[in-house]
Amino acid sequence: MSNALSLDNLRHIQAKAAIPNYQRSDMKAGIVHFGIGNFHRSHQAVYLDDLFNLGVDHDWAIIGAGVTSYDSAMRDKLMAQDYLTTVVEQDVGRSEARVTGAMIDFLDPANPRATIEKLADPAIRIVSMTITEGGYFINPASGTFDPAHQAIVADAANPANPKTVFGIILAGLKLRSERGIVPFTVMxxxxxxxxxxxxxxxxxxxxxLSDPSFADWIEKTVAFPNSMVDRITPATGSREIDHCEEVFNIADHWPVYCEEFKQxxxxxxxxxxxxxxxxxxxxFVDDVAPFELMKIRIxxxxxxxxxxxxxxxxxxxxxxAMQEPLIRDFLGKLEMSEIIPCVPPVPETDLNDYFSLIERRFANPKIGDTIPRLCQDGSNRQPKFILPSTADRLKRGGDITGLSLVSALWCRYFAGTSDSGQKIEFNDASADRLHAAALRAKDYPLAFLELGEIFGDVGKAEIFQKRFTRALTSLWDRGTRETLSAYLEGSLGV
Structure with a gap:
């Protein structure tokens, strides 16, 4: 018989899962976090749960916050189970569950004024976020903040009634400044x-856009620490919900499954x-850049x-995918010959050993991470994870055959069918534009590179255009398997 996840049922749940050793009634909030998704609950919330279990810093509990319908749905699920989460860590030959209690409340996304007022509470000293790469209003081509984005323009015109995370944070900081309260850190x-x-x-x-003098105050007084975060955390579905109940006897509305590794x-x-x-x-380090560049690139x-x-x-x-020799070997050659050579040294880290760790993590069968999850939001991810390596290689005059193939594979994917003719379901805010460009690119490959807000100057480089065209033509004429084989044999870029 399973136990519904709740504070009252923890005494029963502890038979098969670790539970918090601190009393939730003793906890006080110090953090408001926007974006209570799976990654946050497998990462930041776990670190805090570990800390609270040491018996210290019980005034740093989390209050959830958000601005989307997804946030509202997550709030309903977590509220029904006293804001507890089952985190299942999986490795080869190991699967262990723990219940975390680092979150003690979740603000109503439909009431942004209440969220702003909570941000002005002196007890809140950190406002953190996991809002995905697409949530920062970045122009993909320039890599900088886009002040012309429709949502930003709307918040700037009506700062007292913001709709975005950043508008709400700004309003919270404004209240603190008016009340003489030390600003929170934005993390x-x-x-x-x-x-x-x-x-x-x-x-x-x-x-x-609305108050330049206040912008100066923020620059002088508010901290925005850089960080590198890492833990592979797949999306939750019926598979995970059922497994949690069948194996650990916990009926959790939205458990989190993740790998054992975290950083x-x-x-x-x-x-x-x-x-x-x-x-x-x-x-904690003085400079995060070497660590984050290593992680993002590799x-x-x-x-x-x-x-x-x-x-x-x-x-x-x-x-x-890692069991398919063509894909595994493609990844290995690409990383070792084109990506890793452009990654600067990282303190006390061997980059080849780091990649070996990555290969093992990708190959972990217990995680159940999916290819559709990796494919989503490519219009935001490609300019951050792939094209910077391509740009570095171009500056150095290095070979970009493999990186060009990655871009061509992305284009071929957005044509909408797999090699076998199966329909591909897209999950990207720019899906319509990408799909149209990918279809044009079948006969005119450069049509995809003309998406200037994504490819920027890389898309204008003659050698990149040549390599991309050759790779995309091969994908259409010969298919993915033969194209990967040609790359591994060294004949694709000839």
Missing amino acids: SCDNIPGNGHVTEHAVVGLAK WVMEDKFTAGRPALEKVGVT LNGGHAAIAYPAALLDIHFVHE
Whole structure:
């Protein structure tokens, strides 16, 4: 018989899962977090749960927040189970469940005024976020904040009634400044190069549109630490919900399944204090850039590289893609010959060993990570995870055959069918434009590269156009398998 996840049932749940050893009634909030998705609950919330289990920093509990219908649905699920989450860590030969209690409340996304008022509470000293790469209003081609985005323009015109995360944060900071309260730290936990800088540019950029003097105050007084976060965390579906109930006897509305590995590297840069996360494995450094560049180029770039050939070959799970020799070898050659040589040295890290770890993580069959998850939101991910490596190689005069093939595979994917003729379901805000461009590119390959907001100057480089054209033509004429084989044999770029 399963136990519905709740505070009252923890005494029964502990028979098959670890539970918090602290009393939730003793917890006080110190963090408001926007974007209570799976990654946050497998990462930041787990680190805090570990810290609370040490008996310290119980005034740093999390309050959830959001602005979307997804956030409202998640709030309903978590509220029904006292904001508890079952986190199942899986590795080969190991599967263990724990219940985390780091979250103690979830603000109503339909009531932004209440959220703004909570942000003005002196007890809230950190506002953090995992809002995905697409949530930062970045122009893909320039890589900078886009002040002309419709949502940003709307918030700038009506700052007292914001609709975006950054508009709400700005309004919260405004209240604190008016009331003489020390500003909170704004902490991004998303996979974006220089995520602290990107967040600062969004908040300050929005402020400049309506109140330039307040924008200056933010730049002088608010901390935006950069960080590198890492843990492979698939989406939850019926498979995970059923497994949680059948194996651990826990009826959780939305459990989180993840790999055993996790990492968090962060600048020690906070305006109003922070929890002692170094006690539970967080690494604080002066410069996060080497760590985040390593992770974004090698891991996230690796995910982007295997996603589209796997989709074109009708492969559903990531570990199954790694079992396909053509994809595994394609990833290995691409990383070792084109991506890793452009990654600067990282303190106390061997990049080849790091890639070997990545290969093992991708191949973990217990995770159940899916190719559709890796394929989603490519219009935001490709310019961050793949094209910067291409740009670096072009500057150095290095070979870009493999990186051009990655872009061609993405284009071929957006034609809408796999090699076998199966329909591909897109999950991308720019899906219609990408699909139209990919169809034109079948006869005129450069049509895809003319998406200037994505490819920028890379798309104008003659050698990239040549390599991309050859790869895309091969994908249409010979299919994915023969094209990957040609790349591995060294004949694709000839």
